[in-house]
Amino acid sequence: xxxxxxxxxxxxxxMWSIFSLVAYAVVDTVGAGASSYxxxxxxxxxxxxxxxxxxxxxSPG
Numbered sequence: 001x002x003x004x005x006x007x008x009x010x011x012x013x014x015m016w017s018i019f020s021l022v023a024y025a026v027v028d029t030v031g032a033g034a035s036s037y038x039x040x041x042x043x044x045x046x047x048x049x050x051x052x053x054x055x056x057x058x059s060p061g
Contacts, residue, residue, distance in 0.1 A: 027057065 046052060
């Protein structure tokens with residue numbers, strides 16, 4: 001019985017890792033496009049605009 005629990009935990013951790021990797025890739029890809037939208041080269045994005053929020057959401061950690 002404990003082997004089944006350990007295998008279930010291993011499969012669950014693997015599935016969660018794959019899910020989080022895909023979610024991070026999607027947020028990074030969408031965030032890169034969104035943060036470049038509406039910015040002027042050479043100037044930082046204005047605070048609390050769409051580009052500023054998208055740039056901050058790309059780097060949560």
